[in-house]
Amino acid sequence: MMISYLVEFLLILLLIIVNTTLSAYIPQFSPSFGKQIMKENASKKSLDKSKQESSPPLDSQLSPTENQDLSQIKKYLSVFGYLQQNVESFDDVLDKETISAIITYQQNFNLKVTGNINDEFLEHIAFPRCGIPDMNLNHGHDTLNVSWPNGNKWFPKGTKNLSYFIPESEFTLEAMAVLRNALSRWSKITKVMNFTETPYDDADIKFGFYNSNDKIEDVVVGFSLIILQQSSKRKLGVIGFDNIREWVLPSEYLWSWKFDLESEAMHQIGHLLGLDHSYDEESVMYPTILPSQQRRVQITASDNQNIQQIYTQSNPTSAHIKSFGFTRSSSVLASSFLLGFVFLFLFN
Incomplete structure (x- = not known):
């Protein structure tokens, strides 16, 4: 098992090395x-x-x-x-x-x-927020084999079950229960997808922490990505939480400098199911964590309506938010920013 984790990490590291020519485009925020x-x-x-x-x-x-x-x-x-x-x-x-x-x-x-x-x-x-762009996402896998979530087109059409893996070395038992509960809430309320826990190698979705290494601005607390495995052409969903943050459970008091694990999990799972950002402050897909709404875990009627629209369309895509085409330069920027995360999943 350890070999599998190491191989995947080395593949990601190789992508970074191969694309060093893009390093000048990586945003170097303070x-x-x-x-x-x-x-x-x-x-x-x-x-x-x-x-x-x-x-x-x-x-x-x-x-x-x-x-x-x-x-x-x-x-x-x-x-x-x-x-x-x-x-x-x-x-x-x-x-x-x-x-x-x-x-x-x-x-x-x-x-x-x-x-x-x-x-x-x-x-x-200056408010903390999700690392996924609000608009003009690069939906292609043509660069670096890594992209932001692209609706539910990253997994085969007609898929009714996605497997997931939560590393015990990264999360406490209580935190693992929170992530499972977030997956279950999406499944029960929207009824568009079931989730099954599996070993690492079989998982469609993998949870973990990442180290930003100060290469992105400190407003980002989490993100989700789609990775295309070149060997198998299989696409995987990755959900990452910023390792430098202090994450709290639903039973714990939420101070202003702490972040609610369940809220961020609900948000990123929504992305992997096909939802883009919503500008409704009550929505779990609102990209910014407001001081007045640090905990946001309830799927609203509009969230459910948006996801039902995606899964009932013949050509599904996230259509509830305006999207525009990417120019070549902005595509390079978006792809390079993905590498800027340099996420390191420390699975044992």
Whole structure:
């Protein structure tokens, strides 16, 4: 069994080595991006207040404005699908493309739409969140054989059961029960998929922790990926939780700096079942962990409706959220960001 884990790890490591030419595209966020953004919040107050409160047409934004450290915000907007730019072009200029990306973000999250970097916007992007982009996902397996979840097309059509593996070396018995309960809740409420626990080698879905190695911004707490095994052409789902976080169980008190394991599990399982992010704050698929809603585990009526729509379509895809095509440069960026996680599952 140990050999199997080692082989899979070496395959992932090999992908990283083979694609070192893409290393220049991997977003190098500061290890404390969220905290940095909050500090910059104060400095942004020096901007013209009329710009903070008004929403001028994009056509009037003809003269780019330079703002210190805007490049970090551009990286955030690009990584999460709002800004279609190559990472090499990130600068501190507030151009029309960035203003448009900010407006889309504000619209999606029901913030005041200004197109400006105001306090509300800065506070929101500093909240912890899922690592999967909100839009413009790279759905292909043509690069690196790794992608974000692609609806339920990653497993054969008509599949009614997915197997999973939870490593005892990674999770306590109580935590393992929480993950099983999350899978069971999705199965019982939506009735679209059953889940069976199996050994590592047979599992369709594998849970584990990853080490970000400070190569991604610290707002991300978890993610899910699809890995295409070249030898068998089989696709596997991976759910990873950030190893540096302090995760709590449903029975434990949830402090502001701790994270609810069940909530993140529900969210990532939803991705593997085919759901994209929802901007309904009550939804388990809401991408951001709000201070007022750190624990979100109940599948809402809209969540169920969205997943039923996916599984009743003749050509299933996650259709409840707007999706756009990827350019080549943004595809490279998304694929490189996947490697930026450098997830290390420490199975024994």
